[in-house]
Amino acid sequence: MDYDQARYSRDDQYEPLLAEKNAARVEIDEEDSPLPAELTRDSVELPDLSEPELARHYTRLSQMNWSVESGPYPLGSCTMKYNPSFTEDVAADPNAAVHPDRSARSVQGSLELLCDLQDYLARIGGMDAVTLQPPAGAAGEFAGILVAKAYHEANGNDRNEVVVPASAHGTNFASAAMAGYDVVELPSDEDGRVDVDALDAALSDDTAALMLTNPNTVGLFERDIVDIAEMVHDVGGLLYYDGANLNALLGRGRPGDMGFDIMHYNVHKTFATPHGGGGPGAGPVGVVEELAPYLPSPRVREKGGNYELFDPEESIGKVHGYQGNWLVLVKAYAYIARLGDEGLTDASAKAVLNANYLASQIDYEVPYDPFHHEFAATAGDRDAADVAKRMLDYGVHPPTTKWPEFVPEAMLTEPTEVENRDSLDDLARAFDAAMADSDEELENAPSKTTARRIDQVTAAREPRLSWRALDDESEE
Amino acid sequence: MTRGSPYAPHTDAETAAMLDAVGVDDEESLFDIPEEVRFDGEFDIDARGERELRAELSRTFAKNRDLTEFLGRGHHGHYVPALVDDISRRSEFLTSYTQYQPEITQGFLQALFEYQSLLVELTGLPVANCSMYDAATALAEAARLSNRVRRVSGDRILVPETLHAGKRSVLDNYVAGTDLAVETYPMDDGNVDVDALGDAVGEDASMVYAENPTVRGAIEERLSEIGELADEADALFCLGTDIVALGLLEEPASVGADVVVGEADALGMPTSYGMGLGLFATRESFLRQVPGRLVGASEDAGGKRAYTLTLQTREQHIRKERATSNICTNQAWVALRTAMHVAYLGPDGLVELAKRCVTDAESLAAELSDLKGVKAPVHDRHHFREFVAHTDQPAEAIAADLEREGFAVHVVGEHELQVCVTESTAAKTDELVAAFEEVL
Numbered sequence: 001m002d003y004d005q006a007r008y009s010r011d012d013q014y015e016p017l018l019a020e021k022n023a024a025r026v027e028i029d030e031e032d033s034p035l036p037a038e039l040t041r042d043s044v045e046l047p048d049l050s051e052p053e054l055a056r057h058y059t060r061l062s063q064m065n066w067s068v069e070s071g072p073y074p075l076g077s078c079t080m081k082y083n084p085s086f087t088e089d090v091a092a093d094p095n096a097a098v099h100p101d102r103s104a105r106s107v108q109g110s111l112e113l114l115c116d117l118q119d120y121l122a123r124i125g126g127m128d129a130v131t132l133q134p135p136a137g138a139a140g141e142f143a144g145i146l147v148a149k150a151y152h153e154a155n156g157n158d159r160n161e162v163v164v165p166a167s168a169h170g171t172n173f174a175s176a177a178m179a180g181y182d183v184v185e186l187p188s189d190e191d192g193r194v195d196v197d198a199l200d201a202a203l204s205d206d207t208a209a210l211m212l213t214n215p216n217t218v219g220l221f222e223r224d225i226v227d228i229a230e231m232v233h234d235v236g237g238l239l240y241y242d243g244a245n246l247n248a249l250l251g252r253g254r255p256g257d258m259g260f261d262i263m264h265y266n267v268h269k270t271f272a273t274p275h276g277g278g279g280p281g282a283g284p285v286g287v288v289e290e291l292a293p294y295l296p297s298p299r300v301r302e303k304g305g306n307y308e309l310f311d312p313e314e315s316i317g318k319v320h321g322y323q324g325n326w327l328v329l330v331k332a333y334a335y336i337a338r339l340g341d342e343g344l345t346d347a348s349a350k351a352v353l354n355a356n357y358l359a360s361q362i363d364y365e366v367p368y369d370p371f372h373h374e375f376a377a378t379a380g381d382r383d384a385a386d387v388a389k390r391m392l393d394y395g396v397h398p399p400t401t402k403w404p405e406f407v408p409e410a411m412l413t414e415p416t417e418v419e420n421r422d423s424l425d426d427l428a429r430a431f432d433a434a435m436a437d438s439d440e441e442l443e444n445a446p447s448k449t450t451a452r453r454i455d456q457v458t459a460a461r462e463p464r465l466s467w468r469a470l471d472d473e474s475e476e
Numbered sequence: 477m478t479r480g481s482p483y484a485p486h487t488d489a490e491t492a493a494m495l496d497a498v499g500v501d502d503e504e505s506l507f508d509i510p511e512e513v514r515f516d517g518e519f520d521i522d523a524r525g526e527r528e529l530r531a532e533l534s535r536t537f538a539k540n541r542d543l544t545e546f547l548g549r550g551h552h553g554h555y556v557p558a559l560v561d562d563i564s565r566r567s568e569f570l571t572s573y574t575q576y577q578p579e580i581t582q583g584f585l586q587a588l589f590e591y592q593s594l595l596v597e598l599t600g601l602p603v604a605n606c607s608m609y610d611a612a613t614a615l616a617e618a619a620r621l622s623n624r625v626r627r628v629s630g631d632r633i634l635v636p637e638t639l640h641a642g643k644r645s646v647l648d649n650y651v652a653g654t655d656l657a658v659e660t661y662p663m664d665d666g667n668v669d670v671d672a673l674g675d676a677v678g679e680d681a682s683m684v685y686a687e688n689p690t691v692r693g694a695i696e697e698r699l700s701e702i703g704e705l706a707d708e709a710d711a712l713f714c715l716g717t718d719i720v721a722l723g724l725l726e727e728p729a730s731v732g733a734d735v736v737v738g739e740a741d742a743l744g745m746p747t748s749y750g751m752g753l754g755l756f757a758t759r760e761s762f763l764r765q766v767p768g769r770l771v772g773a774s775e776d777a778g779g780k781r782a783y784t785l786t787l788q789t790r791e792q793h794i795r796k797e798r799a800t801s802n803i804c805t806n807q808a809w810v811a812l813r814t815a816m817h818v819a820y821l822g823p824d825g826l827v828e829l830a831k832r833c834v835t836d837a838e839s840l841a842a843e844l845s846d847l848k849g850v851k852a853p854v855h856d857r858h859h860f861r862e863f864v865a866h867t868d869q870p871a872e873a874i875a876a877d878l879e880r881e882g883f884a885v886h887v888v889g890e891h892e893l894q895v896c897v898t899e900s901t902a903a904k905t906d907e908l909v910a911a912f913e914e915v916l
Contacts, residue, residue, distance in 0.1 A: 005580060019590075034838065051820065090533045174792035226512060278809075320750070324751075342523060449582075450579065
């Protein structure tokens with residue numbers, strides 16, 4: 001496939017910045033200000049453009065950006081699947097635009113949807129109670145760990161450690177550390193799964209929780225999950241499920257049935273709500289009955305035909321100022337309802353089929369199997385980051401590179417269920433073509449994207465983080 | 477109707493050929509899940525067609541009462557220009573991901589760089605990240621930042637006694653794993669009681685937090701003094717505000733703010749049941765302690781300016797438990813919308829909008845105060861966008877009656893209502909006043 005990404009360029013840069021097109025300074029004159037001068041700023045300087053100019057600027061920027069609708073986006077563990085258009089229309093319903101401090105009686109529709117979504121998620125995860133408040137997956141992890149902490153404290157257990165496999169998402173470590181826990185890192189065994197002996201050694205009366213992703217970050221199912229759950233529970237710890245890979249389990253396994261006590265859902269991954277270039281997402285948390293009293297407040301419930309917000313008795317409080325990322329939750333509800341039982345189950349079947357098919361079509365070593373919805377290929381003696389840059393020239397987005405760290409030159413690939421065979425074949429050709437290219441071609445890639453290879457070292461060494469910084473520089 | 481996922485494009489023949497290529501008989505054989513934990517039940521979720529679902533959800537949302545919202549306290553419904561809705565929904569923005577491959581995601585990176593730049597202009601501080609979840613989490617991250625950079629000097633976070641309950645709760649949770657303690661200081665007629673704060677700061681304060689405007693809508697009159705108090709105690713001065721207020725009120729950098737937090741989605745988003753955009757700006761010296769993502773300018777191999785995520789070693793996916801924060805997915809798309817809205821307004825538009833917030837609130841307060849049994853504003857201060865009114869009758873009852881008349885206002889005390897007005901509701905203030913008259 002031949003490919004060239006849009007590129008608007010002028011002199012020494014691509015599309016100029018807003019402020020470079022036109023900016024103006026407005027003085028705040030006391031005479032026509034409603035406030036005394038000592039309470040106001042002196043002036044405001046901002047870009048000053050007409051609506052047509054802005055429309056063109058942002059349209060150009062959009063054209064210089066890759067999205068799921070541009071083509072395959074097989075970033076492992078990110079689950080970039082097609083986002084149906086209708087969910088946007090649904091979320092844009094003017095009746096859905098309400099202030100978070102409205103009385104419950106005046107927002108029965110919103111509360112009904114949230115209550116139903118709590119219920120759907122509980123059923124999908126095999127959990128007893130769900131909160132929708134966390135505004136992202138990592139916020140869900142943090143909330144979940146705080147729930148575990150509150151539970152242990154209420155039971156008089158002073159535990160200070162959270163065990164996390166080396167292969168886990170970095171957010172697991174950070175979330176546990178933020179909650180004040182010491183993090184015990186668990187090595188993987190030679191099959192890429194949790195090393196049960198190492199786990200045994202790591203667990204103790206100090207263990208508050210084990211955080212697991214299942215299938216894990218190379219797509220491998222933790223087959224010993226029942227034993228693992230028993231080991232964790234035997235020392236009085238809780239088992240936490242990171243929902244990042246739930247897309248591979250839908251309808252075939254539920255964290256609750258496997259012995260997990262707490263989980264978060266990445267609704268922007270599993271339930272195809274647009275990732276928006278880095279959010280908003282949403283990270284609802286589900287727990288077993290015993291932990292429900294500690295969930296963040298408020299939750300939603302139905303009582304006598306009416307919906308209401310309520311604070312769980314021993315609630316940890318809030319992890320978001322209001323009720324979380326509402327519009328994302330609306331889209332998640334619409335997506336789940338669109339697919340239903342069969343659609344959700346089929347989504348995971350096709351996601352797993354696609355990953356396995358793609359892996360079978362590329363000329364790369366895949367060190368660990370059998371995998372589910374994603375696999376870690378290795379670029380071997382090539383630099384995975386360079387291979388990825390070259391893949392850009394072939395009109396596909398490359399996989400996640402150099403992660404997880406225990407796979408050398410990892411290319412963590414997750415095609416999701418939305419690619420058909422043709423598109424997977426294109427992806428496979430891009431994988432193989434990049435690998436077959438010379439070192440020089442790799443190092444000079446990409447050339448067909450908006451920008452050529454970007455110097456990230458200078459960006460970090462001499463941070464220039466605003467147009468003011470660029471301006472100051474040019475004046476020097 | 478399609479069985480299975482309508483968004484999995486495989487024909488039966490394709491599926492069969494792919495299974496064959498993989499070397500298995502059916503999809504089930506690809507699942508490496510032990511029998512004892514396999515799920516063979518039903519979720520009992522009926523699939524619905526797109527048309528059916530749109531109708532269902534439109535019926536559901538129609539159960540929300542159509543009220544004119546004179547509500548604020550941190551979540552503000554300003555009018556969003558059509559351009560913002562239209563262009564931000566282009567799929568290249570909406571369905572993209574975090575910019576891990578900058579060469580192919582220049583569009584979003586530039587938009588986020590511009591968002592950072594707009595905040596730099598408005599706060600006067602040289603570093604702004606490209607978003608936190610909301611004002612509450614931004615404040616909480618600021619407290620944690622103070623703990624990293626002021627660890628030696630103290631562990632007390634001082635916040636106003638009137639701090640929004642949601643913010644307080646999030647703050648408590650974010651500092652639970654640290655040695656920080658949150659304490660409140662008194663307010664005086666809607667502004668910080670600067671003398672009392674001076675007594676409270678002491679040597680061991682890590683951060684002093686104040687807001688402008690305050691949660692009750694009052695504009696602070698002695699911000700520089702608060703900044704000095706914090707500075708003398710070697711504590712960070714964290715100022716909470718919002719993006720519209722930044723267009724008119726004192727520039728945070730000029731009053732000594734070390735960190736600026738608050739709600740940026742006051743521009744760019746309609747009321748969205750609390751969805752937010754946490755703004756976070758700070759000084760250059762704290763650059764490597766900033767939570768969340770930063771976009772920086774660099775050059776590409778052709779010598780042209782290009783943008784990339786930068787200083788990522790601060791982040792959770794590299795430093796893991798030593799990261800400055802666990803934030804990964806943030807509010808990037810909301811930041812895009814906010815930047816578009818600010819650019820749409822331009823300097824004149826933003827200043828005019830901010831001025832209007834002051835004058836509209838002032839005149840509505842005066843009209844309400846003319847009614848028997850109402851005194852507004854309660855605080856003898858200037859106000860931004862909202863104010864508290866004292867009512868002789870119980871506030872709960874008045875608010876409930878107003879709701880029946882089609883208006884929503886806050887109840888903030890037994891005899892206190894809080895009213896917020898923006899350009900979206902300004903045309904209905906006469907009706908609100910008439911409704912007040914009716915229910916008093």
